[in-house]
Amino acid sequence: MSENPLTPKQIKTLNDISKLPAEEQRIKLQEFAKTLSPEQLAFLQEKQQGCIFCSVAEGKIEAKKLYEDDKVIALLDIRPATRGHALVIPKKHYVVTGQMSDDEVAHIFKIANKVASLLFDELKCAGTNIIVLNGPGSGQRISHVAVYVIPRYEDDGLDFLWKADEVGAEHLDEMYKQLKGKIKFEKKEKIEKKAKVEVVKDDEEERLP
Numbered sequence: 001m002s003e004n005p006l007t008p009k010q011i012k013t014l015n016d017i018s019k020l021p022a023e024e025q026r027i028k029l030q031e032f033a034k035t036l037s038p039e040q041l042a043f044l045q046e047k048q049q050g051c052i053f054c055s056v057a058e059g060k061i062e063a064k065k066l067y068e069d070d071k072v073i074a075l076l077d078i079r080p081a082t083r084g085h086a087l088v089i090p091k092k093h094y095v096v097t098g099q100m101s102d103d104e105v106a107h108i109f110k111i112a113n114k115v116a117s118l119l120f121d122e123l124k125c126a127g128t129n130i131i132v133l134n135g136p137g138s139g140q141r142i143s144h145v146a147v148y149v150i151p152r153y154e155d156d157g158l159d160f161l162w163k164a165d166e167v168g169a170e171h172l173d174e175m176y177k178q179l180k181g182k183i184k185f186e187k188k189e190k191i192e193k194k195a196k197v198e199v200v201k202d203d204e205e206e207r208l209p
């Protein structure tokens with residue numbers, strides 16, 4: 001499981017709710033759930049139900065593993081969309097890729113790419129769709145990051161294409177203005193290296209009349 005994304009105050013509220021009578025507990029829990037972010041909600045749901053992918057990572061559920069290292073597992077999907085449908089999951093529980101470090105993101109896509117090559121070579125598929133359902137609002141069935149590698153075959157009946165909207169130049173300009181140049185890169189190092197400036201007072205001077 002991931003680190004607890006709930007605040008100490010929220011954890012206290014949950015503890016308080018757990019002491020209430022069952023019916024009252026249900027009502028208070030529903031109210032509490034409305035105050036949570038999607039990530040916090042997914043965390044709570046998984047705490048109740050257990051995360052299938054975490055169970056796979058911990059070896060509690062058997063899987064048809066194609067590859068495994070200390071960070072990721074590539075496995076066959078038990079409900080394949082097509083022949084050879086595979087996925088790569090991080091061993092740590094993440095709901096969205098934004099929670100992962102740059103290195104972890106790079107690694108999971110590196111392995112997904114290797115899996116795609118395997119499917120091309122072994123199954124002679126015509127192409128692959130590499131898909132990430134990112135976060136609870138994306139249609140994720142399991143709130144744990146997975147990179148799906150779906151081999152495509154002629155007449156396989158799948159269609160991942162979306163209906164494109166005809167927007168005007170104004171809409172694109174607006175989006176561009178709002179988003180350009182704002183991608184955030186981590187600055188952790190800079191913060192850590194920032195030297196502490198200590199102010200040294202000269203006591204002698206202050207005592208002067």
Ligand SMILES: [Zn+2]
Pocket residue numbers: 001051052053054055092093094143144
């Ligand atoms: Zn998980």
